[in-house]
Amino acid sequence: xxxxxxxxxxxxxxxxxxxxxxxxxxxxxxxxxxxxxxxxxxxxxxxxxxxxxxxxxxxxxxxxxxxxxxxxxxxxxxxxxxxxxxxxxxxxxxxxxxxxxxxxxxxxxxxxxxxxxxxxxxxxxxxxxxxxxxxxxxxxxxxxxxxxxxxxxxxxxxxxxxxxxxxxxxxxxxxxxxxxxxxxxxxxxxxxxxxxxxxxxxxxxxxxxxxxxxxxxxxxxxxxxxxxxxxxxxxxxxxxxxxxxxxxxxxxxxxxxxxxxxxxxxxxxxxxxxxxxxxxxxxxxxxxxxxxxxxxxxxxxxxxxxxxxxxxxxxxxxxxxxxxxxxxxxxxxxxxxxxxxxxxxxxxxxxxxxxxxxxxxxxxxxxxxxxxxxxxxxxxxxxxxxxxxxxxxxxxxxxxxxxxxxxxxxxxxxxxxxxxxxxxxxxxxxxxxxxxxxxxxxxxxxxxxxxxxxxxxxxxxxxxxxxxxxxxxxxxxxxxxxxxxxxxxxxxxxxxxxxxxxxxxxxxxxxxxxxxxxxxxxxxxxxxxxxxxxxxxxxxxxxxxxxxxxxxxxxxxxxxxxxxxxxxxxxxxxxxxxxxxxxxxxxxxxxxxxxxxxxxxxxxxxxxxxxx
Numbered sequence: 001x002x003x004x005x006x007x008x009x010x011x012x013x014x015x016x017x018x019x020x021x022x023x024x025x026x027x028x029x030x031x032x033x034x035x036x037x038x039x040x041x042x043x044x045x046x047x048x049x050x051x052x053x054x055x056x057x058x059x060x061x062x063x064x065x066x067x068x069x070x071x072x073x074x075x076x077x078x079x080x081x082x083x084x085x086x087x088x089x090x091x092x093x094x095x096x097x098x099x100x101x102x103x104x105x106x107x108x109x110x111x112x113x114x115x116x117x118x119x120x121x122x123x124x125x126x127x128x129x130x131x132x133x134x135x136x137x138x139x140x141x142x143x144x145x146x147x148x149x150x151x152x153x154x155x156x157x158x159x160x161x162x163x164x165x166x167x168x169x170x171x172x173x174x175x176x177x178x179x180x181x182x183x184x185x186x187x188x189x190x191x192x193x194x195x196x197x198x199x200x201x202x203x204x205x206x207x208x209x210x211x212x213x214x215x216x217x218x219x220x221x222x223x224x225x226x227x228x229x230x231x232x233x234x235x236x237x238x239x240x241x242x243x244x245x246x247x248x249x250x251x252x253x254x255x256x257x258x259x260x261x262x263x264x265x266x267x268x269x270x271x272x273x274x275x276x277x278x279x280x281x282x283x284x285x286x287x288x289x290x291x292x293x294x295x296x297x298x299x300x301x302x303x304x305x306x307x308x309x310x311x312x313x314x315x316x317x318x319x320x321x322x323x324x325x326x327x328x329x330x331x332x333x334x335x336x337x338x339x340x341x342x343x344x345x346x347x348x349x350x351x352x353x354x355x356x357x358x359x360x361x362x363x364x365x366x367x368x369x370x371x372x373x374x375x376x377x378x379x380x381x382x383x384x385x386x387x388x389x390x391x392x393x394x395x396x397x398x399x400x401x402x403x404x405x406x407x408x409x410x411x412x413x414x415x416x417x418x419x420x421x422x423x424x425x426x427x428x429x430x431x432x433x434x435x436x437x438x439x440x441x442x443x444x445x446x447x448x449x450x451x452x453x454x455x456x457x458x459x460x461x462x463x464x465x466x467x468x469x470x471x472x473x474x475x476x477x478x479x480x481x482x483x484x485x486x487x488x489x490x491x492x493x494x495x496x497x498x499x500x501x502x503x504x505x506x507x508x509x510x511x512x513x514x515x516x517x518x519x520x521x522x523x524x525x526x527x528x529x530x531x532x533x534x535x536x537x538x539x540x541x542x543x544x545x546x547x548x549x550x551x552x553x554x555x556x557x558x559x560x561x562x563x564x565x566x567x568x569x570x571x572x573x574x575x576x577x578x579x580x581x582x583x584x585x586x587x588x589x590x591x592x593x594x595x596x597x598x599x600x601x602x603x604x605x606x607x608x609x610x611x612x
Contacts, residue, residue, distance in 0.1 A: 007069055011051065014071045018044040022076050024080045024089060028070040035063060036097040040084040041332075043073050061298045064097045080334050087311040099274075099308060100295035103368055106145055107136030117187045117197050120156055120204065122332045123146065134208045136317065137288070137597050146208060153207075153241050154200045155185045155192075163187055177178075184566075207245075213283050216245050217501075259284050259346060263314060264325045266354035267306045268362060271383060272296060274305035275360035275365075278313045280321070281350060288317055291361040303330055377421040380521050385421075385466075388521040389504075389513075391493050395466035396420055397526075401479070402470040402532035403433075405443045411436060413448040415535030421524055428535055442478040447470060452483035463492055470529050472498035473505055482508045497529055552578070556600045563589055567597070577601070 018025075023043045027036040040046030050065050074080050090098045113119045114130035122143060126133055137143035150156065157163075173188035185192035206215045219242050226235035238279045264279040265363050272403040273295050282286030290313065307330055313319075323338045325347055330339060342348040366377065381396035389395070398418045403411065417427035431451065436443045449467075456463060469475045476496030483489040489507075496505040502522065503512035553564035553574065570588050571577045577585075578601045587593035 003093040008051070011068060011071060015044070015048050017049065018071075018073060019075055020044045021098075022077070022079050023073050023075040024082055024085045025071060025073045026089070027064070027068045027095075029067050029073065030069045032070075033047050034095045035067060036095050037086055037089045037093065041079055041082075043075070043402065047071060047073075064298060066080075078335060079332050083307065083332070084315065085313045087308060087315065090308075091312075097297045099297060099300055099305060108114075108140060109133045109135035109137070110143060112194075112205070116165075116194065117157055117192075118201060119148060119158065119160070120147070121158075132205070134205075149244065150204055150207060151183070152244055154204060155183060155188055155342055156200070156204075157184050157219065159188065161188050173549055180253070209282070211282065212245055212285075216242060219245070259350070261321050262325055262347070262350070263310075263319050263321045264305060264324045264354045265310055265313075266327050266351060266358050267302050267304050268355065268358045269305070270362070271380065271387070272508045274300070274309075275362050276306060276309035277354045277359045278309070278317070279350065279354050279357070280317060280319060287445070289357065290317070291358055293361075295366070303328070306330065307332060308395060327351060327355070332543070375420070378422065381421045381524060384519075385521045385524060388515055388519065389466070389493060389495065391465065393465055395464070395493070397462065397464040398466045398468065398528060399464045400468040400470065400528035400532045401445065401448055401452075402536045403441050403475075404536040411439070412536060413444060414532050415448070415452060416528060416532045416535055418524070418528055423531060431609065432537075441471065442474050445471070445475045446478040446482050449479045450485060453483070453486050453488060457486060463488070465493060466530050467492055467494040468525055469494070469496045470499075471496050472503070472530060476505050476507065495525075497525055499529075502526065553597075556596055558593055558596050563593060 017543070020042050020295050022041050023039075025038050025040060025043055026034050027048050029035050034449075038046065042122070042195075050061070050068075068506060074085065076085060094100075106123045108124050109126065110133070111121055111123045112132040112134075113121075114132075118131075123133075135143070143376070158178060159173075159176060161167070163173075166192045167173065171189070175184070175186045175189055178184040179186045179191075185197075187194070187197060206212075219238050223235050223238040223242065226232070226238060233497075236482050259281055260283060262281050264281060264391065267274050269275070273293050275291060275293055277291045278288070279286050292309060292313065294309060296305075306326065306495045310324065314321075314324075315478060324334075324341055325340050325342055327341065329341055332339075340347065342351055354601075382396060385391070386394045396419060399415055399417075401413060401415050404411050411433035413431040413433060415429045415431070417424045419427070431448045433447060435447050449469075453463070455461075467479065469479045473496065476494065479494060479496075480489060483492065483494065494507065497503070497507065498512070501512075502517070503514060504525070506511050522529065553559055553567060559567075567577050567585075567588060571580060577597065582594060582598045585597055589596070589597070
């Protein structure tokens with residue numbers, strides 16, 4: 001066991017006596033405050049792993065372990081019981097090192113009141129008076145749609161009168177406008193039988209639970225019964241209810257109605273949190289949808305977060321589904337519940353829908369954060385880059401280099417600069433290669449890196465945290481030589497990016513690093529590379545144009561750069577100037593100069609055509 005905890009001897013004796021059974025363990029600090037709660041299939045093995053020096057626990061976990069003063073545990077009968085107890089205790093005590101379930105909303109419920117002629121209404125306050133509550137509803141729109149459907153189908157009272165037999169018989173109430181509009185049958189005046197009213201509540205409960213197919217089957221049988229008895233008005237009323245239910249079901253169905261009752265969970269994670277989406281599907285329709293954010297504390301895995309979310313959300317939404325769809329396997333067995341990882345078909349489509357919901361939630365959250373804290377987005381990207389590139393500090397200042405030449409002619413290089421993950425164009429630089437003859441990218445890179453950072457040292461400028469060179473091992477090795485000459489090797493992280501497979505190379509490491517193609521780190525590096533290439537090509541073209549002017553036109557006596565540019569602006573190329581008639585040249589640069597240009601090109605042609 002690790003000796004980093006001053007109370008290690010006491011803790012060792014506690015661990016030795018822990019049972020090899022499922023349960024929940026609690027870590028306390030010296031002030032008797034719970035700092036962490038965890039679940040375990042085997043309490044003895046799980047708790048011992050925190051103190052085993054070979055267990056490979058993270059730095060954050062080590063900090064927590066040093067603060068443990070006492071360990072207490074609760075033995076339960078199964079892993080599921082441990083999972084549920086852990087979830088409830090975390091919500092009750094909110095320990096410092098446990099995942100935060102960030103969800104401060106009070107969701108609404110549909111209440112069927114415990115009274116004669118029960119009312120049906122939405123509420124956010126649960127009163128334990130025998131009333132039935134259905135929900136909670138993460139979507140108020142969905143809840144209101146259900147309530148609207150129920151009021152279309154059934155004549156349910158909306159008044160708050162105390163409809164006791166005594167009050168009704170004494171005539172204390174009079175029917176209201178709802179009765180005259182046909183929305184209520186007037187139980188307040190004894191115009192509706194209590195048994196008839198209560199029979200409709202059976203169907204209403206099924207609809208609220210999502211069992212619309214069951215209600216439709218019952219209504220079809222009732223319609224046929226009325227038709228057989230020649231009760232056509234009653235049969236028509238039932239038919240209208242069926243049509244409303246069919247229309248509602250068609251709108252709400254997203255997959256095969258044979259998917260009777262399943263829970264769907266998906267998760268996406270970043271460095272700070274996990275985002276778990278939950279869908280409740282009954283008869284192919286989504287009747288519940290909710291996404292929860294789970295703040296990480298100890299580098300928890302996606303599996304840990306998902307398992308905790310499943311326990312919390314199934315308990316919160318009172319789910320009894322026997323099948324749960326998940327994106328990957330979990331090392332737990334839940335009694336009477338099947339955990340399914342769908343690969344194809346409608347269930348796979350449901351899982352993909354859940355994943356899209358989780359992504360939309362994260363995107364919306366990031367948009368909101370950027371509105372309130374514009375620098376938060378940049379900080380997150382820089383922290384990700386620091387982790388992906390194994391750097392000691394975040395790359396707030398990055399410089400990227402690229403070479404450009406055409407068969408060794410007019411060799412140039414470009415450097416672009418990103419600060420806080422954004423282009424800093426005022427810091428871009430061009431370089432004309434001075435010491436290299438011919439097409440030699442390696443030597444050009446070595447020259448440019450040396451010149452750039454020699455000058456920064458001489459002027460006491462702040463050096464970047466990261467240098468990116470466009471190219472593989474060769475360009476990277478050339479750049480490292482210059483850093484060695486300047487005694488900067490090891491002080492600045494430097495990498496090369498090879499175009500073909502977008503591989504990242506580090507000095508002295510023969511194996512490249514392959515980042516996920518969708519990773520933000522790789523996207524920033526690619527953006528740097530592409531920007532350096534664009535900036536370099538622009539400079540190269542300007543130099544090439546100047547070189548063309550100088551070599552072709554400015555050799556003509558009396559023609560300087562200004563007139564050469566005027567000619568190129570008019571005729572677009574030297575070839576077209578050669579082909580121009582004398583009158584065309586005169587119109588642009590006058591008689592004397594045009595004579596010189598025309599004579600130069602045409603005399604040259606004649607002399608070159610003479611036989612040797």
